[in-house]
Amino acid sequence: MKIAIVDYGMGNLHSVTKALEFVAQADAEIILTADPAVVASADKVVFPGQGAMPDCMRELEASGLKQAVLDAAASKPFLGICVGAQLLFEHSEEGNMDCLGVFKGKVIKFKPENMHDEHGQKLKVPHMGWNETFIVQDHPLWAGIADKERFYFVHSYHFAPAEPHDTIIETSYPNRFAVAIAKDNIFAIQCHPEKSHTAGLQLLRNFVHWNGKQ
Template sequence: MIISIFDYGSGNIKSVSKAVESAANNLQKNVSVQVIHDPKKIKEADKIILPGQGSFKQCAQHLRGIPGVVDELNDFVLNKKKNIFGICVGMQLFADFGEEDGGSKGLGWIQGEVKKIKIINPELKLPHMGWNEIVLKETNPLFQNLSEDKHFYFVHSYEFIAQDQINVAASTFYQDEITVAIFKDNIFGTQFHPEKSQKNGIQILENFISW
């Protein structure tokens, strides 16, 4: 199995790669973890991980700045129905639109928009940074075998507001309930960073490999 991490200049690639390798070793499966830059390499992958750090607009511009990458990703995800995992802004890019930095279009795979988290409580700050517990919305193969203490690591100021709540796989509470995981068919994404979330994060990566 080839799991390709697509590097478009907007993600914590080394940490993600090491975490996926650790998950594969735990499963004792024959998995090749590759960091790719060339859109043509997407065809060779069995599964794709799309990381993302920074602003929505910056990440969208970096991604679209690579000729052919959106077409290859659309073919991989929408036509071939292969599994993809978006992390942080990588997940946000699945939306139709992100309002950050004046706004920009997303990939439009899951209907919704990415908007700034509304904070009224002066004791709460943005970005929402550090450990927070998630609440699972439904039985999901990506959330199997987690510990009872479902804390994950976050760094973000914007949230994915899904048009259809059926696509919300998990939430957390920060001022109000906010979406932290998205799921639709072969598309999965988390706002939190599994590569920084210790045992539970590695478990989610193991689940993705086995999915």
């Protein structure tokens, strides 16, 4: 089995690659690639991303990988991570730009003027560090991961899905919002599983063995 990690020049690709190699062992070949043909031929696809959304979208289009990503999202087990997950929505407030439109909804900015903790202290943006996650719906990629497990986050924008049934996992900062969404063969997550120790590795291990069905 071959799992392609899409390299369009935007992402913590070394960490994602090493984490997937660690959990896959001999069960899958992990391929970091900028070649649309390799993405098309892979059995599963991982779509990471870091940085500003306009830069990511520009590089995705310039690399020729945009259509390969859309085709993969339509046809095989597909994992979007961080900005790679955000790019799957219809629109982003970052850069006021249209995205890939795989999920209905948009990506919106945290508004720090309205964000305070339980002690009345202002919360910082970006949202950075370890946060509890709350299970909204069961999903094969969350198998073996407990409710309220902590994952690592770094982001200033967050998901606002238009379809409530797409939300699988939420967190709070300070209000609840979606951090993992899924439909059919696609799972997309805002936090960084490759930086989230045991729980993150379990999610990636689940993806290696996932058949793309919920």
